[in-house]
Amino acid sequence: MIRLPVPTAQITAVPAVTPFVAPEELARRAGLPALLRLGANESAFGPSPRAIAAMREAAEHASWYGDPESIDLRTALAARHACAVDNVVVGSGIDDLMSLIVRTFCAPGDAALATRGTYATWTYHVAAYGVRAETADPTPDAAIDVDALLERAARTAPKVVYVANPDNPSGAFTSAAELARLRAGLADGVLLVIDEAYADFVDDRLLPSATLEPRTIRLRTFSKAYGLAGARVGYAIAAADYVRTFQKIRQHFGVNRTAQIGALAALADPAFAQSVVAEVTRGRADYAELGRRLGCRTLPSATNFVCFEIGTKAAAEEMVGALLARGVFVRKPAAPPIDGFIRVTVGTGAERAVFAEIFSEALASMREKAAV
Amino acid sequence: MIRLPVPTAQITAVPAVTPFVAPEELARRAGLPALLRLGANESAFGPSPRAIAAMREAAEHASWYGDPESIDLRTALAARHACAVDNVVVGSGIDDLMSLIVRTFCAPGDAALATRGTYATWTYHVAAYGVRAETADPTPDAAIDVDALLERAARTAPKVVYVANPDNPSGAFTSAAELARLRAGLADGVLLVIDEAYADFVDDRLLPSATLEPRTIRLRTFSKAYGLAGARVGYAIAAADYVRTFQKIRQHFGVNRTAQIGALAALADPAFAQSVVAEVTRGRADYAELGRRLGCRTLPSATNFVCFEIGTKAAAEEMVGALLARGVFVRKPAAPPIDGFIRVTVGTGAERAVFAEIFSEALASMREKAAV
Numbered sequence: 153m154i155r156l157p158v159p160t161a162q163i164t165a166v167p168a169v170t171p172f173v174a175p176e177e178l179a180r181r182a183g184l185p186a187l188l189r190l191g192a193n194e195s196a197f198g199p200s201p202r203a204i205a206a207m208r209e210a211a212e213h214a215s216w217y218g219d220p221e222s223i224d225l226r227t228a229l230a231a232r233h234a235c236a237v238d239n240v241v242v243g244s245g246i247d248d249l250m251s252l253i254v255r256t257f258c259a260p261g262d263a264a265l266a267t268r269g270t271y272a273t274w275t276y277h278v279a280a281y282g283v284r285a286e287t288a289d290p291t292p293d294a295a296i297d298v299d300a301l302l303e304r305a306a307r308t309a310p311k312v313v314y315v316a317n318p319d320n321p322s323g324a325f326t327s328a329a330e331l332a333r334l335r336a337g338l339a340d341g342v343l344l345v346i347d348e349a350y351a352d353f354v355d356d357r358l359l360p361s362a363t364l365e366p367r368t369i370r371l372r373t374f375s376k377a378y379g380l381a382g383a384r385v386g387y388a389i390a391a392a393d394y395v396r397t398f399q400k401i402r403q404h405f406g407v408n409r410t411a412q413i414g415a416l417a418a419l420a421d422p423a424f425a426q427s428v429v430a431e432v433t434r435g436r437a438d439y440a441e442l443g444r445r446l447g448c449r450t451l452p453s454a455t456n457f458v459c460f461e462i463g464t465k466a467a468a469e470e471m472v473g474a475l476l477a478r479g480v481f482v483r484k485p486a487a488p489p490i491d492g493f494i495r496v497t498v499g500t501g502a503e504r505a506v507f508a509e510i511f512s513e514a515l516a517s518m519r520e521k522a523a524v
Numbered sequence: 525m526i527r528l529p530v531p532t533a534q535i536t537a538v539p540a541v542t543p544f545v546a547p548e549e550l551a552r553r554a555g556l557p558a559l560l561r562l563g564a565n566e567s568a569f570g571p572s573p574r575a576i577a578a579m580r581e582a583a584e585h586a587s588w589y590g591d592p593e594s595i596d597l598r599t600a601l602a603a604r605h606a607c608a609v610d611n612v613v614v615g616s617g618i619d620d621l622m623s624l625i626v627r628t629f630c631a632p633g634d635a636a637l638a639t640r641g642t643y644a645t646w647t648y649h650v651a652a653y654g655v656r657a658e659t660a661d662p663t664p665d666a667a668i669d670v671d672a673l674l675e676r677a678a679r680t681a682p683k684v685v686y687v688a689n690p691d692n693p694s695g696a697f698t699s700a701a702e703l704a705r706l707r708a709g710l711a712d713g714v715l716l717v718i719d720e721a722y723a724d725f726v727d728d729r730l731l732p733s734a735t736l737e738p739r740t741i742r743l744r745t746f747s748k749a750y751g752l753a754g755a756r757v758g759y760a761i762a763a764a765d766y767v768r769t770f771q772k773i774r775q776h777f778g779v780n781r782t783a784q785i786g787a788l789a790a791l792a793d794p795a796f797a798q799s800v801v802a803e804v805t806r807g808r809a810d811y812a813e814l815g816r817r818l819g820c821r822t823l824p825s826a827t828n829f830v831c832f833e834i835g836t837k838a839a840a841e842e843m844v845g846a847l848l849a850r851g852v853f854v855r856k857p858a859a860p861p862i863d864g865f866i867r868v869t870v871g872t873g874a875e876r877a878v879f880a881e882i883f884s885e886a887l888a889s890m891r892e893k894a895a896v
Binding site for chain 1: 526527534539540549576586590592595617627628632674684717755756769775776782786796829893
């Protein structure tokens with residue numbers, strides 16, 4: 153028998169993951185032509201028509217590499233965030249930038265701290281680099297608990313603390329004052345990462361006012377309010393030193409050319425993004441009302457999704473399956489205190505009406521069975 | 525003064541790189557509206573019209589995530605390469621897969637071996653993971669020297685040996701027999717990576733016949749013959765165990781949705797790819813003839829580019845600048861024995877005619893100056 157090349161000890165130790173399964177694949181398995189896509193917090197309102205037009209036009213030049221420095225896009229982003237081009241680095245989604253951050257600031261065995269149950273891909277990258285994932289408990293409402301984070305940071309000496317604001321999967325918003333208290337309570341040498349994937353749904357005046365804090369990196373994306381999840385464009389706002397460091401290790405050509413053009417066009421159409429935010433606000437109110445009508449608690453949300461309480465973890469899992477069988481794709485939070493909830497993306501008005509009907513029916517059916 | 529978060533010692537030690545500069549940016553700096561793009565081996569013949577149509581249609585659904593498992597595309601690729609879906613992993617270009625391979629198989633301080641002067645991004649990732657870059661000399665014609673690689677491997681015990689076939693930037697092709705001799709001469713525990721980015725320009729019958737060799741990973745791309753460089757779709761053909769390992773650490777959503785759809789459509793149009801290969805073959809002959817006419821040696825090439833000998837390294841650099849000033853973007857190999865060459869992508873017939881004229885003029889001008 154020949155000896156085969158083997159991965160390093162660090163990579164061998166990384167746990168195997170259950171990959172995300174696309175709704176197209178779930179539909180195939182369920183024997184359905186398509187699903188109502190309310191499971192991945194994609195924008196039901198699509199990209200700006202200007203972005204679509206720009207991407208359609210760009211298709212014929214897909215044989216050209218995109219700008220490895222994303223200069224046009226970074227220039228527009230720097231203007232938007234009132235920082236320098238050197239404070240912006242673009243990646244193929246926030247996930248890509250998370251990977252760069254963990255790799256840059258954490259050696260194997262170092263600690264990285266986050267709130268239990270927050271965005272799973274952060275923890276995924278932490279594990280994949282052999283970094284110790286430390287967690288702090290969330291509040292009873294599944295929001296970030298600054299005191300718990302500070303207490304845990306004092307005990308575990310993390311290199312990086314990660315906060316999603318607003319949070320996914322809870323939807324909870326943490327105030328600028330609370331974030332300032334977190335930053336102030338952390339040792340100077342600790343990097344604070346604020347994942348603002350959903351921050352476009354929040355009034356800018358409620359977000360931390362200083363664009364640049366030298367020990368903080370902010371992450372933003374075109375995947376949510378801008379409706380470009382499939383394009384894979386995210387960015388980090390960071391001290392120029394950190395941007396220069398990422399430059400030494402990042403994929404230079406990682407961001408699709410058409411996606412860069414689409415993101416630039418989306419950014420140039422703020423009226424469209426505002427209309428999406430307004431529609432999402434209406435949709436959240438619809439979902440809250442639906443929850444009241446059905447006797448299902450919903451969590452306050454500052455995002456484009458709402459969590460509905462179903463009951464136990466097993467009951468929530470059953471509901472995900474029941475909705476799937478009825479053609480609706482949703483996901484559910486994995487960790488307490490909200491593992492008995494389902495997470496539902498705000499759809500269009502028509503989609504919300506369809507969801508309300510199917511969810512009501514599935515819930516009634518589940519309650520009927522439970523009552524037997 | 526506050527203490528700032530600092531990168532790990534390994535990341536701090538990574539050398540700063542001169543990033544690639546896009547031709548759009550070079551044009552801007554030169555005050556020109558656009559350049560003749562012959563510097564990045566993009567396909568002058570574009571993507572298949574079917575791929576363009578598919579991508580145009582996909583633009584309006586850019587708000588949907590692409591399949592994180594790329595099942596449709598991997599199924600089509602498995603059929604093309606007569607292997608299982610589990611033997612294929614898709615990434616955002618070959619660069620992405622290189623990064624995964626180095627990260628998986630090399631710990632910091634381990635050695636990785638390649639031919640001096642071959643594809644620079646391989647060496648970039650090797651350095652970025654703190655891996656020792658070992659090099660073997662190429663042949664006098666800048667081709668892979670199997671004896672030199674084996675001799676160097678015996679002395680440096682690399683974890684991975686990298687070969688680009690056909691090679692970039694030389695264009696040289698290494699026969700299947702030579703590659704088999706390389707594989708046989710390496711210790712079993714050494715991974716052989718064959719970068720086949722340009723292999724679509726080579727008759728399949730000349731490539732290694734076994735799709736899967738358990739100690740070898742092959743890398744392919746849609747960037748060259750398929751004309752989708754801007755889309756960022758590459759793939760690796762590897763033992764299922766290795767694909768499972770990459771699954772533990774890769775970016776699940778790294779590949780743009782529209783790009784996956786475009787790649788699938790491109791794959792379904794083999795006649796177009798064949799026409800590109802035929803046109804590129806004609807273009808290489810044109811360039812060889814141009815070289816003869818101008819008294820410039822050209823290197824044999826199995827790719828979509830040809831290297832022209834200019835003289836010294838400084839002369840070749842001057843020629844890159846002279847062409848840029850005349851609106852033509854080319855690059856040049858960095859390392860001997862071909863650092864006195866420029867590397868020119870095969871353009872369309874019209875582009876080749878323009879290049880011939882501008883290059884002749886620039887060469888005459890340079891020779892005139894030298895004669896003064």
